[in-house]
Amino acid sequence: MAGKMGKFVIIFFVAAICLTSMVSAVDAEINPTIQVGLFYGQNALPGANLENYTGSGYRLGYFDEDLHFVTLGHTPETQISMVKTQNVSLSNGNYVDGTGSVTVGCYHLQMPGSYPDFESAAAAAAALQGAFPAWIEGAYFVRVGAYATKEAATAAQNTLGLSDASVTGTSSYGVTVVATKTGRPLFQFDGGASYTLGVKPGLDDATETVTWFKGYRYYGSFRYVRESGGNLSVINVVPLEDYVRGVLPYEMSNDWPLEALKAQAVCARTYAYMNLGKHQKSGFDICNTTDCQVYQGAGLSNARTDQAAAETYGKYVWYAGELAQTYYFSCDGGATEDVKNVWGSSGQNLPYLTGVVDIYEPSVADKTGKYNWTVTFTKQELKDILHKKGYLCDDIVDFYVAEYTPTGNVYKITFLDAAGKSWSFVNTTKEYARTLLGLNSIRYTISGGGGKFFVNDSSTTIASASGAYAVDGAGNITAITGTPYVITGSGTEQLVSSSAGNSFTITGSGWGHNVGMSQWGAYVMAEQGKTYDEILKFYFTGVDVR
Incomplete structure (x- = not known):
């Protein structure tokens, strides 16, 4: 919804125009697992690196239809990269299309026979130079090498004396896990059209893991989806409450008053739940940009933002027994507005999204920088x-x-x-x-x-x-x-x-669309001793917070 510029200035949320259907009290879950698109579409990646920050190693597998993780293998490596099973090269630490210092090819030598489980496949692979376990549509195999051409794979077969091996590739669904900054495969996954690769940081659940990805630290796990047989969509699979912790410091400054942060946390949680499935066609629930809410993981989280999320755990904004659409923006300039007067025919006439004259904001006009x-x-x-x-x-x-x-x-x-x-x-x-x-x-x-x-x-x-x-x-x-x-x-x-x-x-x-909660108004109200629910009830007419 809103991003942050500097210490005080907050960019407004570019709201989703179509308002989704209401969710009744009996439908609302507490801390469900959600999927957040990090890189997708034109930004999908040939390869994506992960590095342990808290916890060590990774479990490899897939998420079933209920988002329960099914473990197929594991690795103690602390830095791994997922690459599409087309030829990719290492360049400046990232795997890209084109040339580079190391190439991960899409042809392999497959040893005869299959294995009943990961441990037996891994043990067999350990006995061969350059070999790794692979899970291909329900069965384990042992494969050797990652060659750029079929001819190179055949030459390696002769050099290694693996006459009983066969040259093989993978389908357009395949993903190879390699040790970062190398061309050394650790595991290969091809679930066909049914399953996509999932990576769960940590070798067990004893520690709440935090993982580096693209310069940001994330809670939860990851999915990798080949888009039309090409690059990888990277999706963060994360509990809603951890997601809220990752939204808060990017939508509101992490040094703001606690009650303002708590109001923001409830808005973020309610908005996310109301918009689950918004990007269903792209294979995830919500995105990480202002089209949904800015989400970049735990990088800017601190004790204050984590406290705000914890003290509002599981709380949503309700109106007449249904979840509300909790839009928000930077500042209203003096008054918010009826949703129907901002988004016209696309905005339902929702009674709680009614314009109110803002008596709080003007006192910080000189502080926002863009009032x-x-x-x-x-x-x-x-x-x-x-x-x-x-x-x-x-x-x-x-x-x-x-x-x-x-x-x-x-x-x-x-x-x-x-x-x-x-x-x-x-x-x-x-x-x-x-x-x-x-x-x-x-x-x-x-x-x-x-x-x-x-x-x-x-x-x-x-x-x-x-x-x-x-x-x-x-x-x-x-x-x-x-x-x-x-x-x-x-x-x-x-x-x-x-x-x-x-x-x-x-x-x-003012700065933003003027529908819902003014973030700077919340700042002033919190400074004046108002509680987070009082803030929400001021900006969202007739709502309950529970």
């Missing part, structure tokens, strides 16, 4: 943006907020071109009032552009407030002087600028 912001667009830039979106407008002559929500956030923006045509954008599935122009929030005003003001109706305009008059409720007529303000249809007061020019200035506050 107040300003951005300027030239008329040409706005024209170019609309053209890229497929709107064939003429030169832009005006750009303004056409409608605010009752809490003062932008709901509708309008562009007017020189031909008299207008284009209006409300918050839809693309959240246009913010994302069309890449703005930080939906809480802003617009000034500049040539001093055109709308009066009396939506079509009558004047070029300047100079010489204009206003009629008050008693019928008194008064000349407008100084910098005028207008009252919008929703009753909010808005500054009117009469500056002429070739650009529009957007002046805003």
Whole structure:
């Protein structure tokens, strides 16, 4: 949902637009095992290294349909790498496609016969130079070497005097486990279409393991899935509570007040559970990016974040007996917003995701670094943006907020071109009032552009407030002087600028989508002595925490 920049600034969560179905109290589990995608799709890897941080050695096998681990083998090595069974090479410590210092080839010599278990296959392999046990669709074999070509494997067969061996490869599902920074296979796995390789750190469960992967430390185990017979998707198989420990310090600074961290922990836990299966088509539950929640394991965890997770263990946010969608973001700039006013037709009208005026946030406006912001667009830039979106407008002559929500956030923006045509954008599935122009929030005003003001109706305009008059409720007529303000249809007061020019200035506050919990608001509430459940109940209307 949100990432962290520096000590205080928190990046907002780019929320999933489609809201998933509700989960009732009887369906919610305490600390289920979940699967988190770490590398996948275009980021899938030819090879992936693991290194023990806490605990030693690895168990090798697969996870069944209930995510119970089935052990097929083991190794005492502290550094292992999983590589696809295509030719890969070692380069700068990683296994890649192309050339490198060491090549792990996809051809092997298979010794005759099969073995009933790993121990017997491993014992037979130990008697042969370069041999290793392999589990191929339910049976154990002994294989020798990892050669780049069939010809190289045949030559090795003659050199080693293994006339009874056969040259073999693996299917597009195969994965080889090698000792890191070498071409020495330790184990090979090919479960066909039924099973994918699982690696469980530690030789037993006596120690809670922590494992290095790509510069981060992770709890739990790992799965390796060949994507379309190519690179490996790397999936962290981890208990939900350990996952929460890995989300907390990346979504909220680990030195923040404990009650704010506890509120964040409950949000993260509830959001994760509500979105299990979001990436089912990719073979896991949720991802590790802002598309879900930022998750990078235990690297930034400390005693405070672990305490926050432990003291809220198993607690979720509920509304009317069902789990709630616990969206969150950095700061709201003064008020959160109804979900239906942010994501339009894709946002269900959920009563607990109702906009609230935030009386807490303003006290830390100078601390967040991005609470107040300003951005300027030239008329040409706005024209170019609309053209890229497929709107064939003429030169832009005006750009303004056409409608605010009752809490003062932008709901509708309008562009007017020189031909008299207008284009209006409300918050839809693309959240246009913010994302069309890449703005930080939906809480802003617009000034500049040539001093055109709308009066009396939506079509009558004047070029300047100079010489204009206003009629008050008693019928008194008064000349407008100084910098005028207008009252919008929703009753909010808005500054009117009469500056002429070739650009529009957007002046805003807040950082994020404004739905759900403000992280900086939680910070202030915790500083003022509010408890984590009080924080959650302020931002999520009518909910329970249990």
